[in-house]
Amino acid sequence: MTTHPTHLRLHQFAGFQPGPKLLVSAAVHGNEVSGIAAIRRVIEQLDSGALTLLKGSVTFIPVVNELANRLGRREGDRNLNRNMRPPVIPQDFEDRINTQLCPQLAACDVLLDLHSFQGQGKPFAMLGPRNNDGALEPFMHAEAEGRLALSVGTERIVEGWLSTYALGLARRAERTGDGSRRASLQQDPHYGVGTTEYKRSQRGYGITLECGQHADPEAPEFAYQAILRVMALLGLIAPEAATPRPAGKPELLQLYEVIDREHEGDSFEHAWASFDEVTKGQRIGTRASGEPVLAPDDGRIVFPAANATPGSEWFYLARASDRQIG
Incomplete structure (x- = not known):
């Protein structure tokens, strides 16, 4: 204890x-x-x-x-x-x-x-x-x-x-x-x-x-x-x-989307790393129900968490930012 x-x-x-x-x-x-x-x-x-x-x-x-x-x-x-x-x-x-x-x-x-x-x-x-x-x-x-x-x-x-x-x-x-x-x-x-x-x-x-x-x-x-x-x-x-x-x-980069893991059976298509590129329509993962999880746009995957607790963030999506710093 x-x-x-x-x-x-x-x-x-x-x-x-x-x-x-x-x-x-x-x-x-x-x-x-x-x-x-x-x-x-x-x-x-x-x-x-x-x-x-x-x-x-x-x-x-x-x-x-x-x-x-x-x-x-x-x-x-x-x-x-x-x-x-x-x-x-x-x-x-x-x-x-x-x-x-x-x-x-x-x-x-x-x-x-x-x-x-x-x-x-x-x-x-x-x-x-x-x-x-x-x-x-x-x-x-x-x-x-x-x-x-x-x-x-x-x-x-x-x-x-x-x-x-x-x-x-x-x-x-x-x-x-x-x-x-x-x-x-x-x-x-x-x-x-x-x-x-x-x-x-x-x-x-x-x-x-x-x-x-x-x-x-x-x-x-x-x-x-x-x-x-x-x-x-x-x-x-x-x-x-x-x-x-x-x-x-x-x-x-600018984050624009977050997807939660909803069920223990939700799984990634493969072992993603932060900032791997994704293209619009590409399969990122599959829900426990068999429903595909597809990228809504071209960009990068961020914080992929294969073992995320259901009800919490599974991954984020990011794209190029127009911000100027420095």
Whole structure:
């Protein structure tokens, strides 16, 4: 039996000179561990003096979801990176995390949240919305967030998460729920809000960095280099302390569709990797009923999750974005 953790462990370094407040987090999903080793490596270097904090502050949370991490799975009681907000009355373990995590997110200026993904593929960054005053995700730091996304050194940057997720909510709400807390949460319009969306709602900005496949041996090194590049971008450490990002502009894609896995018998046509190309009408998978799941347009498949829990995201679709950053 796994005992539920009773606290959230933070490591903070505060410089003597004023500057930006950075928060770096990992293991929001307990089986996404590449960022843990990367964060601990940076902490050791700051402790030893091998790395010098010039100004501002940096707060590290190596393991956000300790329960899920101990269990070696994505979630403890539920998906922490959905329905993120301070709970009025905590109902589950992830709510208890949020009592401490949300104030930390609100207090920082910039967030770097380190993740990994199930399928094969290369690292990519998730960018927030363009500047807007709409109801879904009003925002005013698109230019700074674009520079942040460019700094980490990925070959691809993806935008459009929350607006795409909102489209899926309408379909999910039409399906009959099972009456559980999970089912009710997944029909809540707030359910698509995770770390970066919550950070933007509290002012400031941040990105989700997908560092590679869960078990990719290169992912911890990529996460480590990304942390240093972000710290250098913000002036927290000297520029020469970080390796320059690769030359050239990354590909910029926009999510436009999300498809849920509805039944355990839903299966993919083959083992998809994030950013595999699909053409209009191409069979992506098959429902348990035998109904084909076809690509509605040319584009890329993103976050394919062959073993997704029924009622949650199976895969996303993306196409080229017309956005200009950097």
